[in-house]
Amino acid sequence: MNAPAMKASLPANTQPVYRFHGGVHPPEMKHLSNAAPIVPAPLPARLVVPLQQSIGNRAKCRVAVGDLVKKGQLLAAADGTVSVAVHAPTSGTVVAIDEQVVAHPSGLAELCVTIETDGFDVWGDRTPLDWRAALANGDGKTIRDYLRDMGVVGLGGAVFPSHLKLGGRDGLETLVINGAECEPFITCDDRLMRERAGEIVAGIAIVAQLLVARQVLVGIEDNKPEAVAAMREALAASDIGNAHVVVVPTLYPSGGAKQLIKLLTNKEVPSGVRSTDLGVQCFNVATVYTIFRALEHAEPVISRIVTLTGNVARAGNVEALIGTPIADLLDFAGNQSDSEGYIYGGPMMGFELPDTQVGLTKAGNCVIARSAAHFPTKAPEMPCIRCGECATACPQELQPMDLYWFSRSKNFGKAQEWNLFDCIECGACAYVCPSSIQLVDYYRFAKSEIWAAESAKKAADLARQRHEFKQFREEREQEEKAARLAARAAPKPEAAAAAVDPDKAAKIKAAMERAAAAKAGAAPANETAAPAVSVDDDKAAKIRAAMEAAAAKKAARAAAEAGGETPATKPAAALDEEKAAKIRAAMEAAKARKAATDGGVTAPAADATEPVAKAAIDPEKAAKIRAAMEAAKAKKEGRALAPSVSDNTPVGEVAGSLANEEVQVDTPSKPALDPEKAAKIRAAMEAAKAKKEGRAPAPAVPTDTPAGAASAALASEVGQVDTQAKPAIDPDKAAKIRAAMEAAKARKAAKEGGEA
Amino acid sequence: MSFLLAVALMAVLAVILGAVLGWAAIKYKVDEDPLVDKIDAILPQTQCGQCGFPGCKPYATAIADGEADINQCPPGGDDGVRKLADLLGVDFKPLNAENGEEKPKSVAVIDENTCIGCTLCIQACPVDAIVGAAKHMHTIIEKECTGCELCLAPCPVDCISMQPVGETVQSWKWRYPVIKLKVTA
Ligand code: SF4
Ligand code: SF4
Ligand code: SF4
Ligand code: SF4
Numbered sequence: 039m040n041a042p043a044m045k046a047s048l049p050a051n052t053q054p055v056y057r058f059h060g061g062v063h064p065p066e067m068k069h070l071s072n073a074a075p076i077v078p079a080p081l082p083a084r085l086v087v088p089l090q091q092s093i094g095n096r097a098k099c100r101v102a103v104g105d106l107v108k109k110g111q112l113l114a115a116a117d118g119t120v121s122v123a124v125h126a127p128t129s130g131t132v133v134a135i136d137e138q139v140v141a142h143p144s145g146l147a148e149l150c151v152t153i154e155t156d157g158f159d160v161w162g163d164r165t166p167l168d169w170r171a172a173l174a175n176g177d178g179k180t181i182r183d184y185l186r187d188m189g190v191v192g193l194g195g196a197v198f199p200s201h202l203k204l205g206g207r208d209g210l211e212t213l214v215i216n217g218a219e220c221e222p223f224i225t226c227d228d229r230l231m232r233e234r235a236g237e238i239v240a241g242i243a244i245v246a247q248l249l250v251a252r253q254v255l256v257g258i259e260d261n262k263p264e265a266v267a268a269m270r271e272a273l274a275a276s277d278i279g280n281a282h283v284v285v286v287p288t289l290y291p292s293g294g295a296k297q298l299i300k301l302l303t304n305k306e307v308p309s310g311v312r313s314t315d316l317g318v319q320c321f322n323v324a325t326v327y328t329i330f331r332a333l334e335h336a337e338p339v340i341s342r343i344v345t346l347t348g349n350v351a352r353a354g355n356v357e358a359l360i361g362t363p364i365a366d367l368l369d370f371a372g373n374q375s376d377s378e379g380y381i382y383g384g385p386m387m388g389f390e391l392p393d394t395q396v397g398l399t400k401a402g403n404c405v406i407a408r409s410a411a412h413f414p415t416k417a418p419e420m421p422c423i424r425c426g427e428c429a430t431a432c433p434q435e436l437q438p439m440d441l442y443w444f445s446r447s448k449n450f451g452k453a454q455e456w457n458l459f460d461c462i463e464c465g466a467c468a469y470v471c472p473s474s475i476q477l478v479d480y481y482r483f484a485k486s487e488i489w490a491a492e493s494a495k496k497a498a499d500l501a502r503q504r505h506e507f508k509q510f511r512e513e514r515e516q517e518e519k520a521a522r523l524a525a526r527a528a529p530k531p532e533a534a535a536a537a538v539d540p541d542k543a544a545k546i547k548a549a550m551e552r553a554a555a556a557k558a559g560a561a562p563a564n565e566t567a568a569p570a571v572s573v574d575d576d577k578a579a580k581i582r583a584a585m586e587a588a589a590a591k592k593a594a595r596a597a598a599e600a601g602g603e604t605p606a607t608k609p610a611a612a613l614d615e616e617k618a619a620k621i622r623a624a625m626e627a628a629k630a631r632k633a634a635t636d637g638g639v640t641a642p643a644a645d646a647t648e649p650v651a652k653a654a655i656d657p658e659k660a661a662k663i664r665a666a667m668e669a670a671k672a673k674k675e676g677r678a679l680a681p682s683v684s685d686n687t688p689v690g691e692v693a694g695s696l697a698n699e700e701v702q703v704d705t706p707s708k709p710a711l712d713p714e715k716a717a718k719i720r721a722a723m724e725a726a727k728a729k730k731e732g733r734a735p736a737p738a739v740p741t742d743t744p745a746g747a748a749s750a751a752l753a754s755e756v757g758q759v760d761t762q763a764k765p766a767i768d769p770d771k772a773a774k775i776r777a778a779m780e781a782a783k784a785r786k787a788a789k790e791g792g793e794a
Numbered sequence: 795m796s797f798l799l800a801v802a803l804m805a806v807l808a809v810i811l812g813a814v815l816g817w818a819a820i821k822y823k824v825d826e827d828p829l830v831d832k833i834d835a836i837l838p839q840t841q842c843g844q845c846g847f848p849g850c851k852p853y854a855t856a857i858a859d860g861e862a863d864i865n866q867c868p869p870g871g872d873d874g875v876r877k878l879a880d881l882l883g884v885d886f887k888p889l890n891a892e893n894g895e896e897k898p899k900s901v902a903v904i905d906e907n908t909c910i911g912c913t914l915c916i917q918a919c920p921v922d923a924i925v926g927a928a929k930h931m932h933t934i935i936e937k938e939c940t941g942c943e944l945c946l947a948p949c950p951v952d953c954i955s956m957q958p959v960g961e962t963v964q965s966w967k968w969r970y971p972v973i974k975l976k977v978t979a
Contacts, residue, residue: 090963144966479971486967493965494838501839501940504921505849511922 049270053255053284056304058297060433061289062466064222064386066261067412071347072225074354076233079344079370085127085153085361086397087113088140092191093198094120101151105132108162110338113151116186122199123189127340127359129162130155141364141382141399145392153361164336173247178204181248181333188332189339189400194293194322195383197401200329203319204248211317212303213251215242215326217258217265218286218293221384224404226343227323229355231258231265234327235272241326243278244333249319254281255302256323259288290386291464295320297433309460324403344402346371348381349409358398364405365394377407385413386465420473428467428477434460438467442477445484450491453484461485829858836877840869841920842942844894849920857882865889869941871896900956901939902946906931908953915945915954 090096097114101107107126114124130153137147167184182201191197194216215238219227231238246254256273258266270283286292286301296307299318307313313320324343331337340360344367347353351372358367364380380391384404391405406412428438436457444453461481468477833854840850845866847853856862857878864878865887872889879886889896904915904924911929916922923939926932934945934954946954 140963142963142966143968144961144963146961146963146966148963476971479968482968483970490965490967497940498837498839500938501841501921502834502850504923504938505839505841508920508922 051284053282053302055284055286056301058292058300058433059435060431060466061291062431062469064290064469066288067223068225068228068261070223071345071353071355072228076229076343076355076357079356079358079362079367081128081155081157081159081359082362082366083155084133085155085359086138086150086363087124087127087153087361088148088150088397088399089114089124090148091124091189091197091400092122093196094118096149097121097124099135099149099151101132101135103132103135107132107153108160110164110340111162120199120202122191123187123338125189125338125340126153127361128153128155129158129160139393139396141391141396141402143389150397166336167333169244169333173244178248185329185332190325190328190332191339191400192322193324193328193342193400193403195387195401195403200325203321204245208250210249210251210319211253213246213249213254214299214302214318214320215254215256215323216293216295216298216320217256217269217323218298219262220259220288220290220293221386223347223406224345224384226345226355226403228262228265230327230343231262231323232268235268237330238269238323238327239272239276239278240334241330242281243276244329245321245326246278252280254278256281256283257286257292257298257302258283259292260285261288290466291433291462294433294462294464296462309457339400342398342400342402344398345404347404348406348412349374349377350407360400361397363395363397364391367398367405368394368407373407374409377409379408381406381408386469387463417474419475422473422475425472427470427472431466431470433464433466434462436461438477442475442480445480448487450484450488454488458484830854832881833857833878836870836874836881837867838869838874840940840942842869842940842944844868846893863890866893868894868896898958900941900958901936902934902941902943902954903957904932904934905953905955906933908951910951912950914948914950918944918948920944
């Protein structure tokens with residue numbers, strides 16, 4: 039498979055070559071595909087372009103179904119730092135943006151843009167970047183952002199966003215360019231170096247300048263003499279100083295970044311350390327090629343070179359558009375009917391394609407049609423005999439048999455201790471294992487279990503933190519409220535008064551309803567901030583219907599559960615004193631109404647919320663409640679005093695219908711100027727007068743309002759109005775205060791009566 | 795004399811050391827019961843209350859105090875019970891069906907056209923994963939939703955539904971390698 043004669047003809051390295059631990063010599067099988075030049079793949083009828091084409095975040099879609107796109111047009115923009123853009127590989131129409139099976143071992147679907155090609159392959163507008171000027175200005179960021187928007191990722195297989203590797207450091211010791219291409223069957227980098235060495239070297243020059251690299255080493259395995267020659271020639275013709283092509287012995291996996299760095303610089307990258315920290319950065323030849331194409335020709339990454347090999351008639355390399363269905367590529371290569379499956383990537387590190395309709399991705403360097411001739415059925419797995427072959431072969435100097443044992447027994451902690459995550463899944467261990475154990479499968483299993491457990495733990499930690507914060511927040515709010523109430527204790531008596539406000543009435547009413555609902559079993563009775571705007575009747579009607587449905591369902595649920603609130607809702611319900619007080623007021627009102635009408639529909643609500651209300655009722659609240667009781671008593675005695683709800687306001691109307699009001703009522707109380715308010719004030723004053731004179735009246739109460747509304751209104755006033763009752767200057771306030779004083783007087787009288 | 799001196803010395807030493815120990819006990823007091831934290835770390839933090847306690851921490855406390863059994867947390871599933879059994883050195887027992895059953899992880903989704911912005915769900919959410927202002931449409935931050943279902947009941951228009959989180963390419967896990975057995979006749 040190697041051509042020893044050619045190897046001998048290579049000029050000697052000017053740079054030393056070191057060794058890495060282990061490694062194996064699988065049959066290379068490169069001769070199948072490395073003879074023919076790269077040809078463009080035919081334009082497929084449709085392209086399926088996945089939006090996740092790099093490590094990190096999926097790109098954000100920027101097109102819609104039906105859009106006409108030009109070649110190179112942005113399909114999806116980078117989302118965040120660790121993400122790159124995705125572009126239209128050719129011109130055509132976007133026919134679908136949906137989940138489709140992608141080239142991934144899971145066989146799961148991912149968001150893809152499907153483009154029906156129009157065959158014209160016309161370029162859209164390209165926006166070139168004056169990268170030379172940017173480089174001269176030391177403006178690396180512009181170039182990096184540009185590369186991100188051009189969708190440049192590592193094409194060696196890891197698809198790591200390249201712009202992240204070009205970050206400005208103050209000088210790099212060695213820039214390693216990876217042309218080793220150690221995996222059997224794959225020849226795309228070989229062909230690229232042979233045919234486009236000039237552009238690769240131009241790319242190397244850019245990267246070297248960006249990173250301020252003192253030395254550039256291009257590592258190529260000695261089974262690619264033509265590529266070595268071409269690259270040497272191109273490098274010699276360029277003006278990059280201190281750049282060398284280093285021929286490394288063919289030994290899998292010399293193309294692993296850590297292995298190549300060791301080979302070329304003798305630096306070992308320890309576990310958990312990035313190579314940049316050692317002054318080394320590694321780029322694949324195809325990546326630097328696309329960097330050059332992007333900067334010089336404003337060409338985003340819309341195609342790549344793929345090796346089509348294995349059981350096909352015309353094995354070779356094609357330049358295929360990203361998104362080309364693999365089936366189309368296989369047809370082009372003359373797929374044989376006895377292929378048993380298709381490997382995406384190399385035979386050592388690749389995976390079986392779940393479906394040949396998947397679109398080509400930027401990671402897809404090779405597609406192998408699998409047949410018994412090249413891939414004989416593996417011998418059955420036997421027990422590990424602890425021969426140590428795997429440890430000898432492991433390029434990462436791990437103990438594969440121990441990792442296997444821990445992974446197999448799901449002892450993940452131990453596996454991690456033994457550096458499972460340093461394993462590059464090269465498969466060298468499985469290749470040499472005399473017991474034919476599919477070691478890498480176990481490592482992959484263990485790694486993904488550990489990742490899943492870690493992300494579950496992260497989610498749990500986040501939830502715990504947020505839950506604790508919520509508890510803290512509620513406590514703090516409660517304290518603040520208590521402090522506010524205490525601060526207002528002085529102007530208080532004036533506030534506990536009879537000026538009446540339909541808004542509030544409605545709110546209280548809503549609170550009562552909710553209390554009732556809570557009793558029925560489902561809704562926690564802790565809501566006050568009264569709800570929504572509903573401008574049009576239509577929506578209001580809809581909402582009412584929805585609420586009724588919900589209420590019915592809840593009732594059913596409550597009946598089934600027969601148990602009231604879940605424990606978790608209880609603390610929430612118990613938290614807010616002010617709310618508790620309001621509810622209490624509502625309860626009082628309900629009781630009063632019950633007494634008055636003997637109906638008693640809402641009275642049970644009192645029981646439901648009693649425990650809640652018990653939570654700390656300060657004297658101020660007590661005063662409010664007393665006031666409410668007074669009002670109720672007064673009503674009972676036939677002195678209905680509540681002209682509050684003026685029938686010409688929509689709000690008043692709503693107060694009658696229960697669920698509805700929650701939706702419609704909450705118009706924020708405005709300062710005293712509007713007529714509605716004025717009417718209220720008048721009414722309040724009248725009420726006060728009426729009360730004083732013991733005369734029964736209340737012309738403003740609409741006839742269809744239940745008797746309880748008045749008392750509810752009063753209760754609401756008592757419960758909630760205090761925010762508004764400031765020492766009064768304007769007539770509105772004055773009226774209120776007067777009313778309050780009246781109420782206080784009445785109360786005093788009543789108390790005296792009671793005591794007597 | 796020297797005997798008395800020795801006794802006195804020892805006594806003084808005892809007092810000093812005692813004081814140091816006493817001070818250390820106050821200064822380096824461990825506020826939280828470490829066992830509670832260990833249990834809490836195993837619980838899934840869904841904060842759903844299905845265990846009969848208002849949140850995971852109270853349940854963890856109850857377990858630590860021996861007031862609750864280890865098989866009351868449905869979101870944790872049998873796996874969670876097993877971990878608790880390991881930690882506490884007790885026997886595994888299957889999940890108590892009275893507390894509910896293990897369901898695939900879901901997140902709540904608000905039908906934003908129906909939402910009336912009543913804020914009830916915000917108050918019910920144990921992890922503040924719902925955003926919205928009064929009278930405006932609310933929405934759930936999917937990433938932060940624990941799937942506790944506590945927001946479903948309070949919604950007056952029933953516009954919140956639970957949607958299972960399916961497996962994605964990102965969350966997919968490699969399966970445990972299975973060895974095919976050859977059938978020999
Ligand atoms: S090579 Fe295979 S049999 Fe030998 S020690 Fe490694 S896992 Fe065990
Ligand atoms: S797959 Fe992992 S354990 Fe096996 S040889 Fe490669 S690096 Fe070592
Ligand atoms: S049942 Fe819910 S609240 Fe209880 S421990 Fe489990 S996740 Fe936490
Ligand atoms: S409880 Fe329902 S209606 Fe109210 S804000 Fe939440 S989702 Fe919207």
